[in-house]
Amino acid sequence: MLLMNDKAVRVHSLHAPWLKEYEVQLDVLRLDEVHPVVSGNKWYKLHFYLQEAIAQNFDTIATFGGAYSNHIAAAAYVCKAAGLQSIGIIRGEEPAIYSHTLQQAKAYGMQLHFVSREKYKQKEALQYLYPTAYWINEGGSGEKGVAGAALILQQVPHVEKYTHVTCAVGTGTTLAGIISSALPHHIIIGISVLKGDFSLEAEIKNLLPSSANHQRFSIAHDYHFGGYAKYNAALLEYMNKVWKVHQLPTDFVYTAKALYGTEMMVRQKIIPQNSRVLMVHTGGLQGNLSLPAGTLTF
Numbered sequence: 001m002l003l004m005n006d007k008a009v010r011v012h013s014l015h016a017p018w019l020k021e022y023e024v025q026l027d028v029l030r031l032d033e034v035h036p037v038v039s040g041n042k043w044y045k046l047h048f049y050l051q052e053a054i055a056q057n058f059d060t061i062a063t064f065g066g067a068y069s070n071h072i073a074a075a076a077y078v079c080k081a082a083g084l085q086s087i088g089i090i091r092g093e094e095p096a097i098y099s100h101t102l103q104q105a106k107a108y109g110m111q112l113h114f115v116s117r118e119k120y121k122q123k124e125a126l127q128y129l130y131p132t133a134y135w136i137n138e139g140g141s142g143e144k145g146v147a148g149a150a151l152i153l154q155q156v157p158h159v160e161k162y163t164h165v166t167c168a169v170g171t172g173t174t175l176a177g178i179i180s181s182a183l184p185h186h187i188i189i190g191i192s193v194l195k196g197d198f199s200l201e202a203e204i205k206n207l208l209p210s211s212a213n214h215q216r217f218s219i220a221h222d223y224h225f226g227g228y229a230k231y232n233a234a235l236l237e238y239m240n241k242v243w244k245v246h247q248l249p250t251d252f253v254y255t256a257k258a259l260y261g262t263e264m265m266v267r268q269k270i271i272p273q274n275s276r277v278l279m280v281h282t283g284g285l286q287g288n289l290s291l292p293a294g295t296l297t298f
């Protein structure tokens with residue numbers, strides 16, 4: 001019931017000289033377009049948590065996140081849409097000026113509870129504060145998040161024609177959902193936005209449902225641009241170029257790095273000639289609002 005506007009997800013085929021040169025087809029699954037407010041993978045990851053909370057008659061949802069978390073913004077919005085109260089446990093002291101994400105979350109009625117970074121490390125212990133709430137992990141990670149993310153590829157017409165699927169990776173929950181719903185011939189490549197987090201592969205394997213018979217995936221660790229939410233002039237320039245050439249908006253935390261990584265892997269022939277690649281655009285464009293005004297041309 002909560003899943004989007006019944007609007008078909010668009011597959012956006014990119015055309016560029018380098019794709020011609022390397023003879024690769026690159027399509028982008030525009031999850032950023034599924035909803036005007038809650039773009040992308042967070043909506044899918046929340047789906048089965050919300051469904052369970054409603055089925056079990058909870059009236060309040062509580063979850064965790066940072067001041068720039070797409071998950072917090074998405075959770076606040078879907079709770080409001082579903083008529084549920086929401087509580088966000090936010091990492092760090094209450095700021096004098098709220099980030100755009102926090103302003104949005106507050107506007108959707110989320111009650112914000114700030115905790116020190118120290119306390120946040122043991123955040124699960126904070127669940128006693130709201131004993132009657134239905135708790136969702138940070139980022140919607142966990143089994144139900146994976147099951148929700150497994151709905152993503154189901155939306156793709158003729159998904160069998162693709163040889164590769166690429167996607168940005170934070171916790172890996174979304175990638176685990178994609179892996180678990182992929183066809184046996186699909187080669188799945190996650191682009192990590194974290195610096196040197198080599199435990200991701202094992203964590204993703206742990207997230208895969210035991211029924212998943214598809215273990216063929218890899219993580220590219222070379223496209224984090226310095227680490228989580230780090231960026232440089234080259235990345236911003238790349239984003240502006242991608243907008244100009246393809247009218248494709250990307251965010252600097254996740255999707256710009258995923259697209260850049262995908263392009264580099266084509267250029268390095270890690271993704272070989274004649275491949276048909278689907279990049280899942282996981283949304284998250286609200287994150288760009290934390291960049292200085294005028295940085296981006298879109």
Ligand SMILES: *Cc1c(COP(=O)(O)O)cnc(C)c1O
Nearest residue numbers: 170171172173174254282283284
């Ligand atoms: C949260 C997020 C991700 C990472 O998803 P995981 O399931 O944690 O790997 C990727 N892209 C965007 C835009 C996100 O907001």
